[in-house]
Amino acid sequence: MDPIIQINDLSVQFRTDTGITQALDGITFDVERGKVTAIVGESGSGKSVTANCVMRLIQPPGYITGGSIQCRPKANAAFDIVSLPDKDPLLYDLRGGTISMVFQEPMTALSPVLKVGNQISEAILCHRNVTKKQAWREASDMLEHVGIGDVERRMHMYPFEFSGGMRQRAVIAMALVCNPELLICDEPTTALDVTIQAEILTLIRDLQSELNNSVIFITHDLGVVAQIADYVVVMYQVRILEIGSVHDVLKDPLHPYTKGLLAAIPGTAPPGQRLQTISSVVDPKELETPYPLVTLNNGRKVSLPNNQIRKGT
């Protein structure tokens, strides 16, 4: 096991006029180097908050109230992202350099008033000491690499002249252009059509195996998880319920919630039958109790009381 990120007992709170909301509660998991780890959960599970924590993007009224995020870059010493002071130069290197992020809405990740070529070059110039010409050339190369044709012309275009899928490719290019060790994708295909989603998923998968970087992929879609991830972390209401390899968790789910989630997908039930809902598969009261994560023989983790874990696992 060679983790690039180790999250340990991470907790986040949001303090507003109406009270304190727990956004994350004691989250612990590792992100394996060179692999794709998916974080899957429904709305309110805390998956996006987790990603934002790794990039130290949590701002008041949100506060990280406990835990650590160990980052282990290949070349340098390991450090705890949570304990870095706000203006630490290590953070500036981290964001866009060691770790890059791709967001859900490509239109808001790209500035509408700058040409695409300039934006991608800027990402390079922020982190490396190269000439503008050099940066432009590298940006063009990356744009071509992510599958955008007619690159010379496209570099001079504005984001609104790109289609949704193309914009997301451009954002991926911008994220990869500094060769980050970790790429975080926060629901990058949720806003895209299904055929475009398939293309972007294939792209991310191909790029990952080519560049051998690590990926954290956040989604609510178990189909996407099955296709792109090696490991999966199942979150529900600010806690982790299950961790394991994609094969284990999706083909042989341990937690009733995971089973329920799989059963609720239309298509898994034979046509004509009612869809199973979570409440028909798992007792809501059981779900509310935060059992600690228990590590099983093969490395899988699940949050269940001991008496519910199958014998022999």
Next chain:
Amino acid sequence: MKEVLLEVNNLHKSFEGVNAVDDVSFDLFRAETLGVVGESGSGKTTLARCILRAIDPDSGTIRFKSQNGWVDLHSLEENNFVPLRREMQMVFQDPFSSLNPRMTVRQIIEEPLVIHGEKDKTHRLQLVSQMLDRVQLAKNSLTRYPHAFSGGQRQRIGIARALVLNPSFIVCDESVSALDVSVQAQIINLLEDLQEELGLTYLFVAHDLAVVRHICDRVLVMRNGKVVERGNVEKVFSEPQENYTKLLLSAIPSPDPDIKLNPLDRKSLGLE
């Protein structure tokens, strides 16, 4: 022979030169669920809104078998349309913007009754309470405001509002697309139960093919304003004839990690 409820012929609607709905024709049979699938820009939402005359089509005919016989929807004056609205309703996509945030749940659900002249307050309350039961919402929901409810619960309120006048025809415009998977399952089950209970006919607009396959009997596949393929849902999904349908189906990621995602290539299908 199944009874036809809606006949659409050669419907056209364009916005600033772009054909949103391009020569669309189909029949809708009573008590069936007809799916309309497509990606963004396919025209499926425009089609749905044209049928209910939320937008006016440019040309073509829409004929509806109302309780009083066949009516030409496409040419009907707004004033004459109002009584017909009792028979056809829409359930919207966004649970957060489809309910007036300043009205209580009771006011929202009884509004159709008020608009159509039901003056007896107690009778209205009775119908509203019945509807609440049908969509499985608690009685104390009546005095609360939409912001107190979750997405799934708000969709139930929207469904209650659509059904309180006992329409025969419901257009579901991406009604489950904005919901979490577990909540989506509940709402799909609800819609199916209600269909069986009340004999409803659904026009189900969606982009999620798996949902359409589960809930629909027949399906229309739309692309760039045109219907490219149609038929019984199982047949279309297992034996697609058109290249675009094949492309769509190949793009769906399966939750089974052993079934690898192998999307067909657009260019090779001639679909640039």
Next chain:
Amino acid sequence: MSDPVEATPRQLGWRRFRRHRLGFFCAMLLLAMYITAYLSDFVTPYATDTRNVSAINAPPMSIHFIDKNGQFHFRPFVYGWDRSINPDTWAREYRENPELVFPIRFFSRGEPYKLWGLIPLETHLFTVQNDQYIHLFGTDPLGRDMFSRVIHGARISLSIGLIGATLTLFFGVLLGGLSGYLGGWTDRIIQRIIEVLQSIPHLPIWMALSAALPVSWSPLLTYFGVTIILSLLAWPGLARQVRGRFLALREEEFVVAARLLGARKLRVIFRHMLPNFLSHTITIATLAVPAMILGETALSFLGIGLRPPVVSWGVLLQQAQNYQVIVMSPWLLIPGLFVVVTVMAFNLMGDGLRDAADPYSTQGQK
């Protein structure tokens, strides 16, 4: 405190407003000012035209608790003036005379007056004995008490602001709403009118219209004339905002839903659209009040708005038009201070209202 999930939108808005401390404080301050203004006959010791010849152009008096012997008195008092003429400048000079002690009496009888023109009363909030005098803000060249005149003047200045803002709100919502909802030619014509009105510089137009008001008009008619002139240039801004909100609301799904349920235009406007932008609009109208107050003050100051014997802050400032005044009797500028405080209070309250107006703005939507 009740569960925020259960609160009505109005309660949510009120709660948010109260949390904006500065805005809430200003709202209370303004409320106090308006109440004081409407009870001005009671609050002030003198009427607007009562003259005190022994204190002409006298400076403000200080309130004392300890007399010249060092003795503490519970009842505060002021000292009378000793008047003398400076041999070099020939100007009147005033010095406090510790022998002349005027105790302040509260809730006691003073000049008779009619509260709101109806109820004959003699009790004032504070006053001094008949042959004594008290001038907390000094006196003007005619010996009239500035404190009384400022408070009485508040009535006019503050009410013009309110009435003007109400007129602005009415016309703004009506014309902006028609424009936004009907669209087409109605929209185009109203928009052109708005554009013309907004491109005219305010002060010259106000001056021209004011000058056109017949001098023979009674003070009351002039008052209404000025109010209408002020709102004439304020409604276009509001109408534009209302139109914008209408256009946005028209596309909201719950409005489309209402139409699909069979609701007619009027019902859609009043039941669905109006409640959803009214609080936002009222906030904007609230911010129009200070503009009205400043407008009236400016016009009256220039002599083309309200005129004596009507008393408003602007009319009072007419006497402060030359620098001689500012040097010799700076207390005549106190009405200006009141204008500043009022305008700032309205602006700060408006900020608080703006935050509170949309209770759903920052709450997470999933």
